[in-house]
Amino acid sequence: MAGRAIAPDSFPDTGEPPCKMTANLLANETSPYLLQHKDNPVHWQTWGPETLSLAERENRPILLSIGYAACHWCHVMAHESFEDAEIAAVMNALFVNVKVDREERPDLDVIYQTALALLGQQGGWPLTMFLTAAGEPFWGGTYFPAMARFGRPAFPDVLRRVSEAYHTDSVSVRRNADALCAALVRATRPRRGDGLSAETLDQAADMAVRLVDPVHGGTQGAPKFPQPLFFGLLWRAYLRTGALAFRAAVSVTLDHMCRGGIYDHLGGGFARYSTDGLWLAPHFEKMLHDNALLIELLTEVWRESHSLLYAARVRETVEWALAEMTVEAESGALAFASAFDADSEGEEGKYYVWGADEVDSVLGPDSAAFNEAYDVTRHGNWEGRVILNRTARPELGDADHEAFLAGCRRRLLDTRRHRIPPLRDDKVLADWNGLMIRALANAAATFGEPSWLGAAESAFAFVRDRMAKADACGIPGATAGCAMRP
Numbered sequence: 001m002a003g004r005a006i007a008p009d010s011f012p013d014t015g016e017p018p019c020k021m022t023a024n025l026l027a028n029e030t031s032p033y034l035l036q037h038k039d040n041p042v043h044w045q046t047w048g049p050e051t052l053s054l055a056e057r058e059n060r061p062i063l064l065s066i067g068y069a070a071c072h073w074c075h076v077m078a079h080e081s082f083e084d085a086e087i088a089a090v091m092n093a094l095f096v097n098v099k100v101d102r103e104e105r106p107d108l109d110v111i112y113q114t115a116l117a118l119l120g121q122q123g124g125w126p127l128t129m130f131l132t133a134a135g136e137p138f139w140g141g142t143y144f145p146a147m148a149r150f151g152r153p154a155f156p157d158v159l160r161r162v163s164e165a166y167h168t169d170s171v172s173v174r175r176n177a178d179a180l181c182a183a184l185v186r187a188t189r190p191r192r193g194d195g196l197s198a199e200t201l202d203q204a205a206d207m208a209v210r211l212v213d214p215v216h217g218g219t220q221g222a223p224k225f226p227q228p229l230f231f232g233l234l235w236r237a238y239l240r241t242g243a244l245a246f247r248a249a250v251s252v253t254l255d256h257m258c259r260g261g262i263y264d265h266l267g268g269g270f271a272r273y274s275t276d277g278l279w280l281a282p283h284f285e286k287m288l289h290d291n292a293l294l295i296e297l298l299t300e301v302w303r304e305s306h307s308l309l310y311a312a313r314v315r316e317t318v319e320w321a322l323a324e325m326t327v328e329a330e331s332g333a334l335a336f337a338s339a340f341d342a343d344s345e346g347e348e349g350k351y352y353v354w355g356a357d358e359v360d361s362v363l364g365p366d367s368a369a370f371n372e373a374y375d376v377t378r379h380g381n382w383e384g385r386v387i388l389n390r391t392a393r394p395e396l397g398d399a400d401h402e403a404f405l406a407g408c409r410r411r412l413l414d415t416r417r418h419r420i421p422p423l424r425d426d427k428v429l430a431d432w433n434g435l436m437i438r439a440l441a442n443a444a445a446t447f448g449e450p451s452w453l454g455a456a457e458s459a460f461a462f463v464r465d466r467m468a469k470a471d472a473c474g475i476p477g478a479t480a481g482c483a484m485r486p
Helices: 031-038 050-059 072-082 085-094 106-118 155-168 168-189 199-207 228-241 244-259 289-307 310-323 355-374 400-418 429-446 450-466
Strands: 063-069 096-101 127-131 135-139 326-328 334-336
Touching: 031 096, 050 063, 050 096, 050 450, 063 244, 072 085, 085 096, 085 400, 106 127, 106 135, 106 168, 106 429, 135 168, 135 429, 155 168, 199 228, 199 244, 228 400, 244 310, 289 310, 289 429, 310 326, 310 429, 334 429, 334 450, 355 400, 429 450
Parallel strands: 063 096
Antiparallel strands: 063 127, 127 135, 326 334
């Protein structure tokens, strides 16, 4: 890409006087993520033409921060920087600060995530992008610590140096912005293709299967994401070709995920991803779309494997979604909320982890057998605490033993329900609901569960009746909004 990449550690400190400040406007929003930031000393603005006009009038660059309500590292950056009065003062003096919920504005997120990738950096959330007053990206990153660590510069230093470059090195800023915008246009330009043949798909699967960890499943290394679409590609390649390497890659992945700590063995549902290579320690947020896609994949694989483990995880995850993720409209129609946070009471995973003494207190004499099955030890397996998992004892026992363990899990779940739960992001997203509607319909047909089909029909009615606008974009009945709160 043409243009000199602007490195934050190359900028001298700025001695410019503070510019005129504006208020934090997020209190009027409905997004749970934006409302999390309504009391920040940062003068957050919302995305829109008024904000771009403000940046133009003030001759200030835009600091765009994109995240979502269940994002752990978004919370970390908020606590470290956005809640800090001194750092907020620097932000307010030098930038027009804009906060965006990626689930409300996925269109903006994809643009600026793509821009960051074009700068040669790995994307993610929180996304921190620096824009011209016209909204053109010229540099960015993800999480920046308040003080230099993890090989990352301190956020206040980044702010000062980016601002200095914007005002004193406008040629390089302009070059970066122009190069990024041109690359974005090229990247998003539709390209005509001839479609994908089965042979091409099989060749892609041959290359993809080499990326899979043959011992623990998932792709090689850490962190590990479930990637149900990736493994769905491999499963369908197995069904087409009969090649056992494809089947093994999917099976070892699902087996380890279903037994590992990424799965909530008490309440059901899968976390976003595992921070290690063993599927033990997740970031504990639970997302609707991840669970919908995993229900879909587990159902598809069960049709051929008839795995008791997969059937159990489908059933438990559906029951979790119906019990914990639904919201109800006045009409009585149900739809699905977006996510549960990773943190509660300011600590990641606090709601989900245990101490051995707590388990003993709840289960009494039954704890020994449960502890052996679920890796409960005095020293813990994660930061001195216990993430329940069945990795060490993977095989299901006989019916009586599994019924005994299920009873223990219910008792622990009843105890857990007295804890302060993580925040639920109750936004209803049309696309994520679409994924869950399809997953429930397929699972209902596969496992003979008419109530699951009824839930899918109810969610479909919610989206159809509450989230569609006649004549949107000139197309009668087209969906106008992608997100809402009931």
